[in-house]
Amino acid sequence: MKISSTAFENGEAIPALYSCDGGDINPPLAFSDIPADAKTLALIVDDPDAPSGLFVHWVVWNIPPTVTGIAEGSVPEGVVEGMTDFGKQKYGGPCPGRGEHRYFFKIYALDTELLLPPTGGKEELEEAMVGHVLQSAELMGQYMRK
Numbered sequence: 108m109k110i111s112s113t114a115f116e117n118g119e120a121i122p123a124l125y126s127c128d129g130g131d132i133n134p135p136l137a138f139s140d141i142p143a144d145a146k147t148l149a150l151i152v153d154d155p156d157a158p159s160g161l162f163v164h165w166v167v168w169n170i171p172p173t174v175t176g177i178a179e180g181s182v183p184e185g186v187v188e189g190m191t192d193f194g195k196q197k198y199g200g201p202c203p204g205r206g207e208h209r210y211f212f213k214i215y216a217l218d219t220e221l222l223l224p225p226t227g228g229k230e231e232l233e234e235a236m237v238g239h240v241l242q243s244a245e246l247m248g249q250y251m252r253k
Contacts (some may be wrong), residue, residue: 158204219239221236
């Protein structure tokens with residue numbers, strides 16, 4: 108299983124368009140080699156370099172396994188966007204106070220659909236995924252405010 112973006116390469120800089128300094132929209136993402144027995148996909152985007160510890164930027168679940176990506180600035184129809192550490196149920200782009208931060212885009216193939224309320228966040232999602240992850244992959248981008 109793989110996750111990639113046409114906006115940035117793994118380990119490279121995330122363009123400002125996808126940050127709080129730009130449009131604050133999600134970058135385009137592509138998924139490939141999804142396991143044939145996957146029932147749904149889940150996506151978590153977080154920043155382990157935040158001063159307060161891990162900061163969650165996006166949580167999405169019940170993505171159909173037939174979806175091969177997420178277009179720039181959008182989400183597939185019917186998916187659930189959970190609560191982020193911004194206190195919103197939508198993508199929140201990189202917005203570090205100082206220094207360069209790493210942002211991990213993690214995709215999970217699951218053997219079940221998740222029955223979580225949209226008010227749930229990363230913690231609830233990870234708890235619900237226990238024992239249901241078939242495969243996972245990640246893409247890491249970096250961002251530093253100018």
